[in-house]
Amino acid sequence: MNSSQRINITKASSHSAISEGKLTRWLLSTVALSFLILFLLLPLFTVFAEALRNGWQTYGKALSDADGLAAIKLTVIASAIAVPLNLIFGVAAAWSIAKFEFRGKVLLSTLIDLPFSVSPVVTGLIFVLMFGASGWAAPLLNNTDIQILFALPGIVLVSIFVTFPFIARELIPLMQEQGSDEEQAALSLGANGWQTFWHVTLPNIRWGLLYGVLLCNARAMGEFGAVSVVSGHIRGETNTLPLHVEILYNEYNFAAAFAMASILACLALVTLAIKAVLEKTHGLKH
Amino acid sequence: MKFKTNSPLPGFAPALFYTVLYLALIVVIPLSGLFFKTAELGLAQFWDLISGERVTHALTISFTTALAAAIINAVFGLIIAWVFVRYDFTGKGLFDAIIDLPFALPTAVAGIALSTLYSGSGWLGSLFNKIGIEIAFTPLGIVIALTFIGLPFVVRSVEPVLRELEKELEEAAASLGANRWQTLYHVVFPTLLPALLSGFALAFARGVGEYGSVIFIAGNVPYVSEVAPLLIVIKLEEYDYAGATAVAAAMLLISFVLLILINALQAWSQRYKSSSQNVSTTPVQEHLA
Numbered sequence: 270m271n272s273s274q275r276i277n278i279t280k281a282s283s284h285s286a287i288s289e290g291k292l293t294r295w296l297l298s299t300v301a302l303s304f305l306i307l308f309l310l311l312p313l314f315t316v317f318a319e320a321l322r323n324g325w326q327t328y329g330k331a332l333s334d335a336d337g338l339a340a341i342k343l344t345v346i347a348s349a350i351a352v353p354l355n356l357i358f359g360v361a362a363a364w365s366i367a368k369f370e371f372r373g374k375v376l377l378s379t380l381i382d383l384p385f386s387v388s389p390v391v392t393g394l395i396f397v398l399m400f401g402a403s404g405w406a407a408p409l410l411n412n413t414d415i416q417i418l419f420a421l422p423g424i425v426l427v428s429i430f431v432t433f434p435f436i437a438r439e440l441i442p443l444m445q446e447q448g449s450d451e452e453q454a455a456l457s458l459g460a461n462g463w464q465t466f467w468h469v470t471l472p473n474i475r476w477g478l479l480y481g482v483l484l485c486n487a488r489a490m491g492e493f494g495a496v497s498v499v500s501g502h503i504r505g506e507t508n509t510l511p512l513h514v515e516i517l518y519n520e521y522n523f524a525a526a527f528a529m530a531s532i533l534a535c536l537a538l539v540t541l542a543i544k545a546v547l548e549k550t551h552g553l554k555h
Numbered sequence: 556m557k558f559k560t561n562s563p564l565p566g567f568a569p570a571l572f573y574t575v576l577y578l579a580l581i582v583v584i585p586l587s588g589l590f591f592k593t594a595e596l597g598l599a600q601f602w603d604l605i606s607g608e609r610v611t612h613a614l615t616i617s618f619t620t621a622l623a624a625a626i627i628n629a630v631f632g633l634i635i636a637w638v639f640v641r642y643d644f645t646g647k648g649l650f651d652a653i654i655d656l657p658f659a660l661p662t663a664v665a666g667i668a669l670s671t672l673y674s675g676s677g678w679l680g681s682l683f684n685k686i687g688i689e690i691a692f693t694p695l696g697i698v699i700a701l702t703f704i705g706l707p708f709v710v711r712s713v714e715p716v717l718r719e720l721e722k723e724l725e726e727a728a729a730s731l732g733a734n735r736w737q738t739l740y741h742v743v744f745p746t747l748l749p750a751l752l753s754g755f756a757l758a759f760a761r762g763v764g765e766y767g768s769v770i771f772i773a774g775n776v777p778y779v780s781e782v783a784p785l786l787i788v789i790k791l792e793e794y795d796y797a798g799a800t801a802v803a804a805a806m807l808l809i810s811f812v813l814l815i816l817i818n819a820l821q822a823w824s825q826r827y828k829s830s831s832q833n834v835s836t837t838p839v840q841e842h843l844a
Binding site: 304393533 | 559564565569570592635662668669702735764771785810
């Protein structure tokens with residue numbers, strides 16, 4: 270009796286000693302959720318509330334505006350070039366870094382991450398310094414008709430730069446974890462390099478790849494600072510969707526600005542939803 | 556020493572060649588242009604360009620607001636990570652997905668939403684106005700925007716370490732007579748500190764360079780609420796490339812020094828850890844060590 274009582278006491282005290290009291294738990298949860306609601310959910314809700322403030326008709330009209338449609342088209346074209354290029358790079362980088370051992374690997378990884386720590390505005394600046402009127406790379410283009418700044422190539426270049434590490438970052442840890450045993454087995458059974466890649470490596474990394482592409486695309490379509498510096502803001506021509514949002518907002522055309530913004534917000538929500546599903550069903554965790 | 560250890564897998568040379576080429580063309584060569592341009596200026600002219608009052612104000616505003624936001628995020632990010640790893644509640648999955656919203660939502664969208672929300676006639680702005688606090692178009696607004704942008708960096712840095720933290724350590728502390736707060740303070744917190752610091756550093760670095768979410772809510776009054784990235788844009792619009800480059804270089808330099816300090820702090824916070832406990836070591840680093 271005496272000893273069982275002692276056990277009970279130890280149990281109870283050790284339980285309360287490795288977790289917080291009920292009140293503390295409630296308090297911490299409330300603080301955490303209130304912070305998330307106040308700082309994240311409320312701004313998101315504002316986007317849709319403001320977009321629909323004057324009703325669905327105004328919303329529809331704002332979405333079908335010619336300059337708006339041109340902005341959407343330019344945004345889609347720029348990402349459709351930038352994302353596949355970074356995809357090819359991401360796979361090549363992950364293949365060499367995750368499957369092989371070589372000197373200078375850490376340096377290479379660090380350089381790949383570099384664009385993450387460069388301010389978007391500075392990204393724009395470095396391409397202006399390169400291709401601007403007195404830019405150091407401008408003489409290369411002297412005898413051609415190619416215009417980089419204030420045109421599609423400039424927008425594509427900065428989009429590639431700001432989303433540069435996304436897919437590689439997603440694939441490198443994934444491929445490192447998987448090792449190369451399966452590839453070696455396929456090779457020893459007579460598959461060639463491409464067959465091994467298509468039938469063994471690619472199926473193993475497809476969900477990570479999809480997630481990397483989604484993140485890369487969301488960032489490419491939503492990039493503002495860097496694109497703003499190199500685009501020249503020519504309405505209907507070099508305005509991407511985020512730049513068009515800025516222009517409408519600065520013209521006090523709030524309903525149209527938020528209508529355009531709601532498209533980008535939907536893109537963000539779809540990205541987050543797919544991420545949540547991938548994490549749940551395929552155990553990807555970041 | 557050989558450049559590469561033998562491997563039966565094919566494709567190393569073309570993959571590495573393409574990786575290095577693409578990296579050089581897109582990142583290394585363009586970025587080095589910034590350094591050459593800065594070096595071209597010379598020390599005297601560089602100092603001249605960044606010691607103007609408008610520039611020093613912009614740099615001060617950028618770094619102080621980023622610091623304030625990173626501190627707010629460190630405190631609340633830690634609480635949020637704790638609640639999500641240790642407690643269960645309804646809607647956890649939904650909230651967990653929402654934590655990454657600042658990563659996915661374009662900064663301009665966040666900017667106009669926050670600006671509308673915190674302006675004098677906005678839902679939150681009008682509440683704060685009643686108690687005499689103005690948020691939009693003041694440095695406080697910048698802090699709000701940077702808090703939004705930086706939150707996931709802290710939460711996502713702390714979460715994995717917290718998840719791997721062995722409960723046995725806490726049980727051991729408790730069985731040796733520590734109360735809950737002593738256990739948290741002496742056992743749990745020191746283990747989380749390196750991850751918390753790296754989340755803090757990421758949020759801070761992101762905040763210093765942030766543009767899109769800030770410019771709408773900041774009001775951009777020179778000397779008061781004008782951030783350094785905006786000043787770079789303004790100088791570029793005036794074709795003052797030297798001025799823009801100098802501000803960018805100063806921004807990168809200060810960030811670099813601060814990140815080295817944070818790294819040193821991080822190394823100090825890991826002083827009690829044995830190498831086997833070091834969760835932040837990646838397999839590559841271990842392999843190379």
